[in-house]
Every structure is written in C-alpha cells, then in structure tokens.
Amino acid sequence: MHPEKRQVEEEEEAVKRFKAAEEDAAAAAAAADSGIAIDNELLRQQHKQQTQNAAAVQAAVQSSNTFHQMLLNNELPQTQQILQERLNSPSAQEFKAQLAKTAAAATGATPESNGSPYEPDTTGGGVLPHDDHPPNSQTPRPQVGSAEWHKQRRDNHKEVERRRRENINRGIERIAQIVPDCDKQKSQILKRAYEYIEKLKAAESANMEKYALEKLLREQAIEELSQRNKKLTEEVQQAWRETEQWKKAAMERGVTSIDDTK
Numbered sequence: 001m002h003p004e005k006r007q008v009e010e011e012e013e014a015v016k017r018f019k020a021a022e023e024d025a026a027a028a029a030a031a032a033d034s035g036i037a038i039d040n041e042l043l044r045q046q047h048k049q050q051t052q053n054a055a056a057v058q059a060a061v062q063s064s065n066t067f068h069q070m071l072l073n074n075e076l077p078q079t080q081q082i083l084q085e086r087l088n089s090p091s092a093q094e095f096k097a098q099l100a101k102t103a104a105a106a107t108g109a110t111p112e113s114n115g116s117p118y119e120p121d122t123t124g125g126g127v128l129p130h131d132d133h134p135p136n137s138q139t140p141r142p143q144v145g146s147a148e149w150h151k152q153r154r155d156n157h158k159e160v161e162r163r164r165r166e167n168i169n170r171g172i173e174r175i176a177q178i179v180p181d182c183d184k185q186k187s188q189i190l191k192r193a194y195e196y197i198e199k200l201k202a203a204e205s206a207n208m209e210k211y212a213l214e215k216l217l218r219e220q221a222i223e224e225l226s227q228r229n230k231k232l233t234e235e236v237q238q239a240w241r242e243t244e245q246w247k248k249a250a251m252e253r254g255v256t257s258i259d260d261t262k
Contacts, residue, residue, distance in 0.1 A: 011095065014095075014099060017102070054102070054103045169186075172186050172189055172190070175189055175190070175193050176189045179192050179193045179196045180196070
C-alpha cells in the first residue's frame with residue numbers, strides 16, 4: 001500500500017473514532033441534563049468503551065507519528081518536503097489538537113479548553129452559567145446521581161437564581177432613578193412607575209389632541225389669509241387697469257398733466 005494512502009486511511013479512521021467519542025459524550029451529557037439515573041453497569045461499560053476508543057486513538061496517533069518519522073528519514077527530498085508541509089499545516093495541527101481532546105475526554109479528564117463532557121445543565125434552559133473560578137482539571141467530578149452531584153446542582157441553581165434577582169433589583173433601581181417621588185420599597189417603586197407611565201400616556205394623548213386642533217386652526221387661518229390676499233391682489237390689478245384706461249383717455253384729449261384740467 002502506498003505510504004500516503006495509508007496515512008490518509010489512518011487519519012480518516014482516527015476522525016471516525018473522534019466523532020464516535022463525541023457522540024458518546026453528547027449522549028452522556030444529555031442523560032445527565034435530563035436528570036435520569038444511569039445504571040452503574042452502563043456507566044462502567046461506557047467508561048470501558050471510551051477507554052478503548054482513547055487507546056485506539058492514541059495508537060493511531062503513535063502509528064501516524066512513527067510513519068511520519070520513517071518518511072522523514074528517507075532520502076527523498078520531495079517526499080520529505082511534502083510531509084513537512086503537511087505536518088506544519090494548520091489543518092494538521094488542528095487535527096492533532098482534536099485527537100488530544102478526544103483522548104482526554106474518553107479517559108475522564110477535563111481539558112482546560114473544552115471542559116468536561118459530563119457537565120450537567122443547571123439552568124433548566126440549556127445554557128450553563130458562567131463560572132469565574134473553573135474547577136481544577138485534577139479534581140474528580142462527582143458521580144452522576146450521587147449526593148455530591150445533587151448538591152452541586154442545587155448550588156448552581158442557587159447561583160443562577162441569585163444572578164437573576166440581582167438583574168431584577170438593578171432594573172428596579174434604574175426605574176427608581178427615572179420616576180420621581182419613588183419610595184424605597186420595590187412594590188411601591190413599581191406602582192409609582194405604573195402611575196407615572198399612565199400619566200405620561202395621558203399627557204401625550206392630550207398633547208396630540210391639542211396639536212391636532214392647533215394645526216386645524218392654523219390651516220384655516222392660512223386659507224382665509226390666502227383668500228383675502230388673492231382678493232386684494234385682484235382689486236389692485238383692477239384698479240391698475242382702470243388707471244391705465246383713464247390715463248389713455250386723458251392723453252387722447254390732449255391732457256398731459258393734472259394742471260391742464262383746471
């Protein structure tokens with residue numbers, strides 16, 4: 001078999017094992033989120049299967065590294081250059097990192113960058129709360145369904161509830177800063193905010209009616225002034241035409257100025 005083809009097949013096999021380990025981890029996390037008590041025998045079987053997968057992945061990685069070293073020691077400059085470029089490529093580095101994470105997850109370790117695949121959902125909404133102090137990777141996780149596991153779930157739930165109450169209190173404090181004449185009690189602040197909003201809505205409605213009436217009166221006044229201006233313009237034009245006619249008649253009779261009519 002061609003060495004490069006063999007390398008591709010080994011990498012594809014490692015990717016399949018990586019995906020299988022991810023599916024096992026996702027299934028275990030889903031079971032932990034739903035709170036279903038998993039049988040101890042099933043847990044041991046899953047742990048055994050994951051250990052076997054990790055061993056197979058590590059063997060594939062070791063075999064791949066050995067194959068790479070054999071090719072690099074060969075006196076073929078072109079092959080050495082191609083393999084060196086592949087080993088240093090971003091995709092190869094990413095693939096090795098994924099294999100390391102899969103091996104750590106299968107053996108029960110907690111990678112620093114990915115977290116434990118068995119972390120339970122403590123918020124009830126599918127989103128884990130932010131932890132400012134992540135647990136040490138060497139600290140063992142409590143067994144699913146144990147008293148320590150339930151205690152950790154309760155503590156996480158209390159932390160989520162505490163943050164929710166902090167957000168509510170912060171919002172009420174902001175409302176108290178906006179609404180005038182507020183009491184210190186939360187119920188009074190909310191009541192006063194409701195009354196203040198109703199007052200603003202009533203004032204807005206009254207202002208809208210006032211502005212609509214003023215607009216109507218203003219339009220009527222503009223229309224009246226326009227009609228009056230038009231009428232006065234017509235009268236001025238009529239007077240100007242009459243003046244021109246009298247002036248023309250006077251010139252026909254030889255009157256050149258007002259003094260000649262005396």
